[in-house]
Amino acid sequence: MRILVVDDEFPSRQCLRRLLASTGGDHELAGEATDAFEAIARCRAQPIDLVLMDTELPGMTVEEATRQLAKLERPPAIIFLASDDESNPAMAERPVAGCLLKPVNEDQLREALNIARRLALPRPQHVEKEEEMAAETPQRAEISARYRGGVRTVAIADIIFLQADQKYVNVRHLDGELLVDESLRSFEREFPDLFLRIHRNALVARSRLKGLVKLTDGTTRVELLDCDDRLAISRRHLPEVRRWLRERDAKTTHRLSPRRFDPRVDQQRR
Structure with a gap:
């Protein structure tokens, strides 16, 4: 989910930035706005899936802002941020993911984000278009990029890991x-099916993932085949990586386990 934070108070926006960064889930902060006019303009200019909106914004009521957002080609879901129960607006025209009371804590925000994901809202057109293009386009067997004045090609099967490096x-x-x-x-x-995310800035090839190692400072890193680098794994992605490793090891053990000899079954086969 691409999330827009709308609040006219800088400390509130700063707090939400920190909470979104520490809350696990498939979402990212797409931007901030200080009033409803800016929020509507941002939602028109870029795909926004969810708006975290303060209920007391200058210049426009939150009810009117919600009506304007609902008219967009890609209307976002909305979570209101209220200073008290009485400022929770009852909206009839648009489903609302919820209303959080300030100050917002991490557990409340995580629960509200989960509700927003489960809402039966129309899928944003940009998501549908991306999925359609991905389904129509066959997977590449190799990638190419400019290298020292020429072009270098690498087979997908030879990739060990991928790591974000600024714009590349x-x-x-x-x-x-x-x-x-x-x-x-x-x-x-x-x-x-080939790569597993271990950090917001790193993917590893599933076939090269050897295991996990815990360092003395308490952090966990991944061990890879054919590579000495030990990449950091975030707390957000650690449970999923552990689950995948357990499932892989269980399948391997089951496949390699010797079949127990039963003379009765063997005699029946004969």
């Missing part, structure tokens, strides 16, 4: 490194 993605492969002008998200969408 650093592709670590069996023969070295390559910078490509693509996003991690694009790789994640195109190759969901």
Whole structure:
């Protein structure tokens, strides 16, 4: 979810930025606005899935702002931020994901974001278009990028991990490194079965993931095959990586387990 924070008070926006960064889930902060006019303009200019909106904004009532947002081609879901119960606006024209009382804590925000995901709202057109394009486009077998005045090609199967590097993605492969002008998200969408996200800035090849190691400072890192680098794994993605490793190890153990000999079954087969 692309989230827009709308509040005229800087400390409130700062607090929400911190909470969104620490709250696990598939979302990102798409921007901030200080009033309803700016919020509507931002939602017109870029795809916004969810708006966290203060109920006491200057220049326009929150009811009118909500009506204006509902008229957009891609109307976002809305979570209101109220200073007390009485300022929770009852909106009849537009489903609302919820209303949080200030000061907002991490658990409340996480629950509201989960509700917003489950709401039966129309899927944003930009998401549908991206999924349609991904379904129509076959997976690439290799990627190419400019390298020292020429073009270098790397097989997808040779990639060990991908790491965001400012505007580029650093592709670590069996023969070295390559910078490509693509996003991690694009790789994640195109190759969901090949790469696993371990951090907001890193994907690792599932086939190269050896295991996890906990350092003395309490942080957890991944160990990779064919590479000495130990990449950091975020707390947000750690449970999913552990679950995937358990499932992989369970499948491997089941496949390699010797079949117990039963003479009765063997005699029946004969």
